[in-house]
Amino acid sequence: MTNNLIFPEGYAEIYQKFSDLLDELVNYLTLIIITSRGTGKSHNVKVKILEWITKTDRELIWLRRNFDNIRKSSLEPWRKILDKYCFEYSENKYKRKDFEEIWEAITRGIKYKKVMRLHFIELYKSEDARELLDKNTDIFMDEAIPNPKGKDKTNLKYLDDEDILYDELYGSAWRERPNLKKRLPRKIFVANPYDRFGPFMKPFNSYLNKNLKELKERLWKEKLIRIEVEEENLRGETEKSLLFLFATEHKRELFDKEWNNFFLPNEKLGIIDLPNNYEILYKLQGFYYCRQLRTGKYFFVSEGNNKLSAPRWTEEICLTNEDFRRSERKNKRLLDNQGLKELVREYLEDLDSNILRFADFESRQHVLFNVIDKVKLNVNL
Structure with missing residues (x-):
């Protein structure tokens, strides 16, 4: 009992x-x-x-x-x-x-x-x-x-x-x-x-x-x-x-x-520590797409990462009309269906070549499952 x-x-x-x-x-x-x-x-x-x-x-x-x-x-x-x-x-x-x-x-x-x-x-x-x-x-x-x-x-x-x-x-x-x-x-x-x-x-x-x-x-x-x-x-x-x-x-x-x-291990998941030297190329649905200056490789990182400081002129790439409407950035661009497919094709090629990685779990989960998988399956973002 x-x-x-x-x-x-x-x-x-x-x-x-x-x-x-x-x-x-x-x-x-x-x-x-x-x-x-x-x-x-x-x-x-x-x-x-x-x-x-x-x-x-x-x-x-x-x-x-x-x-x-x-x-x-x-x-x-x-x-x-x-x-x-x-x-x-x-x-x-x-x-x-x-x-x-x-x-x-x-x-x-x-x-x-x-x-x-x-x-x-x-x-x-x-x-x-x-x-x-x-x-x-x-x-x-x-x-x-x-x-x-x-x-x-x-x-x-x-x-x-x-x-x-x-x-x-x-x-x-x-x-x-x-x-x-x-x-x-x-x-x-x-x-x-x-x-x-x-x-x-x-x-x-x-x-x-x-x-x-x-x-x-x-x-x-x-x-x-x-x-x-x-x-x-x-x-x-x-x-x-x-x-x-x-x-x-x-x-x-x-x-x-x-x-x-x-x-x-993180390395098998494509997750890296946030590099010291990088430049932010654009913002995408709350995540920053960056390039490492020393290696030329790319990575995503969550906007919520407190270590990150983004210039105010950073471009935001919008995947949906809702993204575009909500964005407060002056420098923003809305992709059409063809542009979206080309972007995902670029990500897939870079993942296969091991030149695209992620600086936190949140960015990995979002990009792989909420962007790439949905575009591949033709599901609304």
Whole structure:
């Protein structure tokens, strides 16, 4: 028995591991849990949330990327977990009649005693959260790292401008702003190690990039790693954030297969440190296209990179009418379809020749997936 819950033999220990970790949430602004497949993380996190719902007055957000993701991958699994929680795990078993009066799982979330306590929110419509919430609300996201080969076709890649959508949602979850003593909402991301490129990983990128090789060997040997960094919250205060890595493989070839993408070196991703000597050639959808003066090679870097200073006369190349309308630069140019195809062909040739690289994760993800892939697939930008 664990916290007045009863589990089948062998399951209590793994639940307690995740339960204890989530109880530490009060100490961290962001908690990221990345584990090997088959650890039961999604199941156990859901059980812990149901415990919180029954024992506290907390409201929570269960976040997925889009509506189909919610309908197919959230509602039915939550109904199954509710049944197990109430009729198998709870020490005092529910009667079916009482269960139906107390709990209700619907498309928009889970109600407990007629009150919505777990809100199902789609990231692509993050602004909806403002209308649903009236107090600070913690955010949970399961399957936070998309599986590009997964069966769930609605969750194969990150959304366009996912970092902006996260920021909008987090701002909406912070409802009690006048109360300076009130703890800000916590952010919890749960995932398998398909990559390390999600916007939510940003606080850990610097540390991971510097220590990839050592961390991979340490995880193989120790199976569990905790990485703490500092992150600035919406009040401008510094708080701790935690990355929890948990591997279960006991054969090296299986471990490498599971974790290689997560620990893929930057050089294999075409990511470089920001060079010292470069010139900015133009701006494209919030990213600067630059040339290294010593080598003549090119790279993209995010406009948000604080190390970068762009001359005010820098040209902006606009890929859509909306880009052109929003641009505040006097020196701007709108590409037609032919110009867009020629630009992408140039990028592809330079990538093949290894003369085009990226100075941060954000620029790589945007240029490869939101520009090149969309033009190749003839999808609207």
